[in-house]
Amino acid sequence: MEITKCAAAGTMESSDAYVEIEPCENALVVELQSVVQAQFGDAIEATVRQVLSECGVKAAKVRVVDRGALECVIRARVETAAMRGKGEA
Amino acid sequence: METKLVKSIREAVQLSGLKDGMTVSFHHHLRNGDFVLNMVMEEIAALGLKDIFVNASSLFDVHTPMLQHIENHVVTGISADYISGGLGRPISQGIMDKPVQFRTHGGRPSDISLGRTPIDVAFIAAPTADPMGNCSGKYGKSACGSLGYAFADAMYAKKVVVITDNLVQYPLQDFSISEDYVDYVVCVDAIGDPKGIVSGTTQITRDPVGLVMADLAAKVIEASGLLKDGFSFQTGAGGASLAAASFLKDIMLKKGIQGSFGLGGITGYLVDMLHAGCFRSLLDVQCFDLKAVESIRSDPRHQEISAMHYASPSSRSAAVDSLDVVILGATEIDTDFNVNVHTDSNGYIMGGSGGHSDTAAGAKLAMIIAPMFRARLPIVTDRVTCISTPGRDIDVLVTQGGIAVNPKNVELKQRLTAAGLPVVDMQALKEKAERITGKPNRLPKGDRAVAEVIYRDGTLLDTIYNVK
Numbered sequence: 001m002e003i004t005k006c007a008a009a010g011t012m013e014s015s016d017a018y019v020e021i022e023p024c025e026n027a028l029v030v031e032l033q034s035v036v037q038a039q040f041g042d043a044i045e046a047t048v049r050q051v052l053s054e055c056g057v058k059a060a061k062v063r064v065v066d067r068g069a070l071e072c073v074i075r076a077r078v079e080t081a082a083m084r085g086k087g088e089a
Numbered sequence: 090m091e092t093k094l095v096k097s098i099r100e101a102v103q104l105s106g107l108k109d110g111m112t113v114s115f116h117h118h119l120r121n122g123d124f125v126l127n128m129v130m131e132e133i134a135a136l137g138l139k140d141i142f143v144n145a146s147s148l149f150d151v152h153t154p155m156l157q158h159i160e161n162h163v164v165t166g167i168s169a170d171y172i173s174g175g176l177g178r179p180i181s182q183g184i185m186d187k188p189v190q191f192r193t194h195g196g197r198p199s200d201i202s203l204g205r206t207p208i209d210v211a212f213i214a215a216p217t218a219d220p221m222g223n224c225s226g227k228y229g230k231s232a233c234g235s236l237g238y239a240f241a242d243a244m245y246a247k248k249v250v251v252i253t254d255n256l257v258q259y260p261l262q263d264f265s266i267s268e269d270y271v272d273y274v275v276c277v278d279a280i281g282d283p284k285g286i287v288s289g290t291t292q293i294t295r296d297p298v299g300l301v302m303a304d305l306a307a308k309v310i311e312a313s314g315l316l317k318d319g320f321s322f323q324t325g326a327g328g329a330s331l332a333a334a335s336f337l338k339d340i341m342l343k344k345g346i347q348g349s350f351g352l353g354g355i356t357g358y359l360v361d362m363l364h365a366g367c368f369r370s371l372l373d374v375q376c377f378d379l380k381a382v383e384s385i386r387s388d389p390r391h392q393e394i395s396a397m398h399y400a401s402p403s404s405r406s407a408a409v410d411s412l413d414v415v416i417l418g419a420t421e422i423d424t425d426f427n428v429n430v431h432t433d434s435n436g437y438i439m440g441g442s443g444g445h446s447d448t449a450a451g452a453k454l455a456m457i458i459a460p461m462f463r464a465r466l467p468i469v470t471d472r473v474t475c476i477s478t479p480g481r482d483i484d485v486l487v488t489q490g491g492i493a494v495n496p497k498n499v500e501l502k503q504r505l506t507a508a509g510l511p512v513v514d515m516q517a518l519k520e521k522a523e524r525i526t527g528k529p530n531r532l533p534k535g536d537r538a539v540a541e542v543i544y545r546d547g548t549l550l551d552t553i554y555n556v557k
Binding site: 014015035036038039040042043067068069070071 | 434435463464465466525526527529530532533
C-alpha cells in the first residue's frame with residue numbers, strides 16, 4: 001500500500017516515540033534518533049522496518065525520534081503513522 | 090577591636106596567600122543557587138593563578154563556568170562527592186588531564202581530617218556571619234539551614250574565608266562555625282539565588298509505579314524486624330523515597346512506634362514525621378527544602394551535624410553507625426548488588442555517591458528502591474558501569490516487579506517471605522525486565538580514566554572511563 005501523505009503518531013514524552021512518515025518514490029528510508037541508540041539502535045530500526053513491511057509499506061521516508069519507548073510502543077506508533085499516511089486512519 | 094572584614098573576595102584571596110598549585114575548598118549547601126564558587130574562581134583566574142585543585146563537597150550545573158577555568162589551566166584538579174551533568178558530561182568527554190576524584194560525604198571530611206587531602210584556603214558560603222567570622226546557615230535571605238559539610242573545611246584548612254550576604258553585629262547568636270577557625274570575612278551583595286538553594290517543596294511521586302515501589306519499601310521495613318521503638322531512618326529526596334517515608338509514617342503512627350532519629354539531607358517529610366512523633370530528633374547535615382530550614386532554625390529537636398558526625402569513617406563514631414534503615418536510589422544495580430549512582434546509562438557522569446556508600450555501610454538495612462527499567466533501560470545488569478557502593482553493603486532491592494534480597498542476608502529473606510512479600514531472585518528479576526525491554530547492547534568502554542571513585546576509607550573502589 002502506498003503512503004500518500006505526510007502523517008505522524010506518538011509524542012516526545014519519555015518512554016514514547018514520535019514517528020513521522022512521508023511519501024518517497026522507490027525507496028524506504030528510515031532515520032532514527034534515540035536516547036538508547038547505543039543499547040537498542042539496531043533493534044529499533046529492525047522493528048520499524050518489520051512493522052512497515054507488515055503494513056505493506058515499500059516506499060516511504062520515516063523519521064523516528066525515540067525517547068526510550070518499549071518495542072510494543074514503537075510498533076504501535078509506526079503502525080499508526082503508516083495507516084494515517086495511507087489515509088486509513 | 091580589629092575585625093577580619095576585608096573589602097572584596099579578591100583581597101581575601103590575596104591575603105590568604107593562595108599560590109599556583111594550591112588547593113581551595115567549597116561546600117554545597119547553596120546547591121544549584123550557589124554564587125560563591127563562581128565568584129571566587131573568577132577572582133582566582135583574574136589574579137592569574139594556575140594549577141589550582143578544587144575540593145568541593147558537590148558541584149552543580151550552576152558551576153559550569155568552571156569549564157572555562159579548566160580550559161585555561163586555572164583549575165587542573167577536582168575532588169567532589171557529587172557532580173551533576175552540566176560538568177559531568179564534559180568531564181566524561183575528557184576535558185581534564187588528571188582524573189577527577191570522587192569521594193563520599195563521609196570520606197571527604199575523613200580524608201581532610203587525616204591530612205590526605207590538605208586544603209590551603211577554604212571558602213565558606215555563610216547566609217549569616219558577624220565581622221569575626223562566627224557564621225550560620227539558618228538565618229538571612231540566602232538561608233540554607235545546616236552547614237554540615239563546611240565544618241571539616243573550617244577546622245582543617247590553613248586559611249578560612251567566610252563569605253556572607255548578611256553581616257550582623259558581633260557576636261552572632263546561635264552560630265554554627267565559630268570565629269576561632271576563621272581568618273577573613275567578606276560581605277557581598279548576594280551569595281546565592283534562594284530559588285536554587287532550597288526547593289519550595291519536595292514532592293511525593295504520583296507515578297503509579299513509584300507508589301507501588303514505595304508501598305513495598307514500607308512493608309519491607311515493617312517486616313524487617315527493625316521497626317520498633319528507637320528506630321532510626323534516612324531517605325533521599327527522590328519522589329518514590331519520599332512516598333515510602335510517607336507510607337512508613339502511616340505504619341509507625343498506626344502501631345504507635347516512636348523512633349529515635351531521622352538522618353541526612355532533611356526534607357519537609359522528615360520534619361512532618363518529627364512533628365507527628367515518629368522520631369525524637371532529626372540529625373541534619375543538609376536541608377533540602379524551606380520547611381527543613383524553618384525547622385532547624387526553630388526546633389531544638391532538629392539538630393545540625395557536621396559531615397564528620399554524619400558519616401566519617403575516621404570519627405570515633407558517626408551517626409550512620411547507629412542507623413537502622415536507609416532508602417537509596419540507583420541508576421544501575423548488578424546481580425552482585427553493586428550499585429552505580431555516578432554515571433547514566435550512556436556512561437556520562439551525572440551524580441556521585443554523596444552519602445550513598447556511607448549510609449549503606451553503616452545502616453543495618455540498606456535498601457535500594459528503583460523501577461525495573463527506566464524508559465527502555467533495565468536497572469539490573471550483569472555488571473554496573475561504575476561501582477559507587479559495593480554490593481556487600483546492600484541488603485535489598487525493591488522494584489515494582491518484586492523484591493530481591495542479597496543472599497548474604499538470610500534472615501531478611503526469611504522475614505520478607507514469611508510476611509508474604511514478593512521476594513524474587515536477582516537473576517530472575519533481571520530476566521523479567523529484559524523480557525519487556527529486550528537485552529541492551531553493552532556500551533564500548535573508553536580508553537582513558539576520567540574519574541576515580543574513592544571509597545570512604547580512602548581506597549580506590551572503581552575507575553570511570555571516558556565516553557567515546
